[in-house]
Amino acid sequence: MKSTLEQEDIEAIVQKIIERITPLLSCKGDKHDADITLDKKELAQYLKVPVSWIDKKVCSKEIPYFSCGKYIRFSKRAIEKWKARKTVNPIPLLKTL
Numbered sequence: 001m002k003s004t005l006e007q008e009d010i011e012a013i014v015q016k017i018i019e020r021i022t023p024l025l026s027c028k029g030d031k032h033d034a035d036i037t038l039d040k041k042e043l044a045q046y047l048k049v050p051v052s053w054i055d056k057k058v059c060s061k062e063i064p065y066f067s068c069g070k071y072i073r074f075s076k077r078a079i080e081k082w083k084a085r086k087t088v089n090p091i092p093l094l095k096t097l
Contacts, residue, residue, distance in 0.1 A: 036076040043074045 040058075044051045057063035064078040
């Protein structure tokens with residue numbers, strides 16, 4: 001039994017394939033992100049805090065950073081790990097019977 005596909009069917013199949021493989025090819029996920037380097041101002045914007053807060057955390061060595069000569073820089077990957085360690089998870093409420 002021979003079956004032929006119409007052009008519309010082929011286009012629909014191709015569209016479904018594209019929809020399914022696009023997320024796999026995307027470089028937007030954490031697994032594929034190249035490590036991005038941020039300066040103090042960029043990190044402050046990213047964390048939505050003042051630059052002075054960043055300065056305090058650097059001085060007290062509470063936030064991961066590295067030096068490029070006299071310049072302080074931050075690895076976005078290291079900041080993400082630091083944020084994960086600092087995240088407070090809620091305590092589940094006890095269910096009453």
